[in-house]
Amino acid sequence: MSDFKIGLREQNSVHILELKGYLDAHTAPKLEEALQNLLGSSRYNIVVNCKDLSYISSAGLGVFMAFIEDVRKHSGDIKLTNMSPKVYNVFDLLGFPLLYEIFKEEQDAITRFFDKSKNPSSTLQ
């Protein structure tokens, strides 16, 4: 059984999901649920901290894709941070850096939310 955990924090009304462990087809529904909960309570400024994420499969990436459109429609965004090179490589291979803002540090992503002029135009709509 692959191990995957999600932590949730809030800072200046930005919600930070901390992913830990293996995000694959088996554990993807957990991330789906977590994002569904955030969107369900109208929280659209989301940072996903991947510091302790050891693996991500395409099903895991697909969960981000499934929600990004809704999030951006509500002028929010999902920004990703603190990826290990291995995890970044998967994002990169599948062309995700074109679609998502990826930061080295969580704080940079949070700050970015308050610099509205620099938020990505809604290319996904």
Add this chain to the structure above:
Amino acid sequence: MKCGSSNSSPIEMPRRLSPALPNDPDSYESHFDNAALFEFSTVINSSLEPDFIYSHILLTIMGKLLSTRGIVLVADAAGRKEYVVEKVKGFEASLQGRRLAIPRMPRSLTFLEELDPGRHPWTEFFLSQGVKILLPLLIADKPIGTLGFGDRFSNRTLLSREKTYLRSLANISATAIEKSRTIAELQLVNRKLDRKIQELNTLFDLGKEFGALLDPEKLIRLLVFSLLGQVGVNRYLIALKDGADMRIAAARTDAGTPQGELLAELGRIKGPTLVEDYTVRGFVDPRPVLKSLGLSVIVPMQLQGETRGLMVLGEKLDRQPYLQADLEFLASLANLAIISLENARLFKETLEKQKLENELMIAREIQKGLLPSVLPGIDGLDIAATNISSKQVGGDYYDVLTMPDGRYIIAIGDVSGKGTPAALLMANLQATIRALVPLNLPLSELTGRVNELMCQNTGGNKFVTFFWGCVNPADCSLTYVNAGHNYPYLFHAGGSVDRLEKGGMILGIMQALVPYEQATISLVPGDMLVLFTDGVSEAMSRDSEEFGEERLERVLREHAGEGSTDIIDAVHRQILEFATGAPQSDDITMMVLKMSG
């Protein structure tokens, strides 16, 4: 940046490397050139960045030639006989990327104005741009590209030593360029491999998870996630075959979902197909609709060559076209998913069938439990009965009831239909009879009451054929009513046979317009009464022949001298022999009653 020009610092190096400096000036120059070449080689080989390499080559040689303009052309990676302008210095930057065929490229330093433009028409391009000197880049005497330079500041003829030096620079440049290109190609191949591994990982990840999932909805959601993640699309439609039709299982499109007819048309394709390459097979052209929905590729989900579903996807978000490798991956993913979806469907079906069978078994057991397991012992009567269930639960019924005044009720019935509804109605019939018998009314009137109650309970869409009688041991009489049931046999001791027909219409259809009739007959020792349901007379052989009443009568006559249990066994045996293993669709129910006197 050090450019290896004659005034740069590497003049220090040969002194250190070669302390015994020769006095000969030519030799001195040669040492100086060697040092510069060494440094040049070190610098351009220190980087794999083509732009840096090209710049350094151009600047170095421009310095040497005292020219202000340089250009690098490198052979097209695809191996065509074309050269691409990779870098310019001092020329129009827009030249970069220009392609040019250079047949019979010179193999050494060439002043372009000296070439015959008739034989070398390509020189025109260079000359028009102001390129005067060509320095080919050779590896094993084969051109991989060329350097070009504009006018020199000095018109001094190049010394042969200088030409050799330039050739050396060109050779080192050619090797460095080739190396950086090979490595870039390797990186590209590596990346493609990484991507393949990633695709395999996805299939493996899903295969593992699909195998453990039996819920089609979850399976579809996981498939969608993987498509979104792996392919990078956010417009999709997944349809699955349900019987003859395609039904949409999940979709996110620009505008609604397409109709069944269109899906049926798409279901005809055999392999992954781009919408723009689609050839219409039936009457509907799906292309305009798919385009309006934002969908651009159709992937059939195939199981043993049969299309069982469809994955239709939109454009990739990175705007890259779908390549053959993408289509192959999608086909694998589609086939993997359909196997799991089919398994889930079969599992659900089996589960439902099992549940149904369990229910039927319970119904059969309840029904069996309602039939009397032991018949009451009655003085002067030898009575036996049997009910053999068919595979399906039927609605056969028989009963023997003792009345407080010493009379007996014998009954047999057959509820229309099969399964749980028939068994329930049969239970209802039994309860009605048991409740009404103590009223002590004439049998004909009781039959009317039973019919009324059954009508209320069935709503008129089910019926019961029913025969019952009241045996009075005190005067050896039988009073009976036959409500549409197979006529029971009365074998008289003397050998003649009567069929008990009196009564009225079957129960449960409608209120009787004419009251039920009853008849009373006298019984003498040796008389035999045989009640049976149509499961006996209509038992089927393998050739779909009915057992028939003639055979039944013959068997009964042959065994008339035996006890009632033996007679029932004999009939059952004959039926089995006749059927020779053909499964029977109906219950076999029989009651034999002999006056033993």
